[in-house]
Amino acid sequence: MECFLTCDKMNGVIHQITVSFATKCGLEQLLSSEKKENKELNVVSSLGIKYPTLRDNHLHSGEIWLDGKRADDGAEGLWRIYDNLYDFGDFVNLHPGGKDWLRLTKGTDITEAFEVHHLSISPNRLLPKHFVRKAKKPRNSPFTFEENGFYKTLKKKIHEKLKTVPEKPANREWRISHALSHHLYTNTVNDLEISAVEPFLQYLPTEKNLFVRYVSWLYSPMVYAFLYIGHFVRTLIQSAINGEGFTWDILLPFSVPALMFFITRESALFCAIMFLWIIITSSIQFGLVGLNAAHHHPDIFHDGDASRKDITGSHFLVLTNFGDHALHHLFPTIDHGLLEYLYPVFLEICEQFGIEWKLSSQLELVKGQFRQLAKVTPNVIPPKPITRID
Numbered sequence: 001m002e003c004f005l006t007c008d009k010m011n012g013v014i015h016q017i018t019v020s021f022a023t024k025c026g027l028e029q030l031l032s033s034e035k036k037e038n039k040e041l042n043v044v045s046s047l048g049i050k051y052p053t054l055r056d057n058h059l060h061s062g063e064i065w066l067d068g069k070r071a072d073d074g075a076e077g078l079w080r081i082y083d084n085l086y087d088f089g090d091f092v093n094l095h096p097g098g099k100d101w102l103r104l105t106k107g108t109d110i111t112e113a114f115e116v117h118h119l120s121i122s123p124n125r126l127l128p129k130h131f132v133r134k135a136k137k138p139r140n141s142p143f144t145f146e147e148n149g150f151y152k153t154l155k156k157k158i159h160e161k162l163k164t165v166p167e168k169p170a171n172r173e174w175r176i177s178h179a180l181s182h183h184l185y186t187n188t189v190n191d192l193e194i195s196a197v198e199p200f201l202q203y204l205p206t207e208k209n210l211f212v213r214y215v216s217w218l219y220s221p222m223v224y225a226f227l228y229i230g231h232f233v234r235t236l237i238q239s240a241i242n243g244e245g246f247t248w249d250i251l252l253p254f255s256v257p258a259l260m261f262f263i264t265r266e267s268a269l270f271c272a273i274m275f276l277w278i279i280i281t282s283s284i285q286f287g288l289v290g291l292n293a294a295h296h297h298p299d300i301f302h303d304g305d306a307s308r309k310d311i312t313g314s315h316f317l318v319l320t321n322f323g324d325h326a327l328h329h330l331f332p333t334i335d336h337g338l339l340e341y342l343y344p345v346f347l348e349i350c351e352q353f354g355i356e357w358k359l360s361s362q363l364e365l366v367k368g369q370f371r372q373l374a375k376v377t378p379n380v381i382p383p384k385p386i387t388r389i390d
């Protein structure tokens with residue numbers, strides 16, 4: 001089990017990578033022991049993650065995801081890092097990365113967030129001051145971040161390498177659904193950007209009806225079209241549920257049609273239609289890129305599989321198509337413009353740990369995204385070591 005946890009700790013973070021020796025690690029046993037935890041979508045976590053409380057809540061909002069984590073993480077109302085509980089109450093407003101991170105995550109396990117958002121060891125030095133007690137429950141996460149393991153070794157090297165790269169200008173719900181959920185638990189049962197498009201789009205390999213498997217190929221652009229509007233409505237509902245009062249920032253998006261109306265002197269109806277047109281086309285583009293760029297392909301790890309591709313080389317394509325994605329997940333606080341300089345170090349550490357990195361064409365990823373929607377059977381045999389297919 002230790003072997004499974006160690007070698008697979010990055011599965012949720014870098015789905016482009018295949019770790020070749022996961023077979024030895026008792027996957028089948030895990031699959032069967034987790035099966036009884038299945039809920040609505042019969043999803044099995046091959047990483048041993050408990051089926052997340054509130055995963056099937058229809059709102060699929062970041063706040064609900066955090067409530068589920070509070071129920072599952074054994075943080076006892078405090079902040080959990082590994083098996084230690086901390087009280088950062090008096091540090092929340094002093095946190096150099098901003099107060100939201102700690103305010104949002106109170107009562108949860110922040111081990112992954114803590115590890116991937118800091119490159120230096122200075123945050124570690126602050127921990128003893130806030131220590132309260134040991135946690136009672138074991139951690140509900142397969143990621144161990146061992147000192148001499150893949151991630152910590154890579155992190156030290158990247159930290160060193162960053163001192164030599166050319167200087168370039170660097171740049172609340174999104175914080176939860178993307179930074180705290182999707183980055184840290186990519187393609188697992190705990191990835192809110194997977195559960196949020198269910199039941200319409202079901203990417204995890206599990207029982208699905210034919211409609212969801214194949215008709216989704218046709219209706220998925222409709223789902224993309226309503227991502228923005230759906231998100232806005234969900235935020236309104238969540239704020240109402242939380243009893244949050246009205247704040248003016250909620251009206252910010254409407255400044256665009258208002259300006260169109262005052263500047264162009266067209267009718268209100270025309271401006272509203274044009275605004276909807278902009279929102280919907282942008283939402284389709286976002287869905288197309290987000291769901292077809294780097295995450296969903298039968299060869300990429302999805303929870304349930306035994307084990308677990310990327311645009312690189314062009315700044316424009318990288319920034320508009322979510323490129324350099326493996327490195328972005330591993331080090332989300334590093335400016336995307338700097339990631340290209342880090343490949344030599346990344347590939348060196350991959351080689352050191354016997355990990356292969358696979359690139360594939362955009363067309364193959366788009367086709368793979370549809371094949372993943374239709375997939376119902378997890379890959380129980382880990383992929384063979386893979387070769388580059390640019």
Ligand code: HEM
Binds near residue numbers: 097101110113
């Ligand atoms: C949910 C957990 C946390 C998240 C998501 C988070 C996120 C961040 C982010 C985004 C930055 C800015 C990094 C940059 O611009 O390069 C940062 C900086 C920092 N954070 Fe956190 N943080 C978390 C918890 C903590 C904790 C628990 C401590 C210490 C007790 C801490 C101490 C620091 C320090 C000292 C910095 C300054 C930069 C550095 O030395 O790395 N953070 N954090």
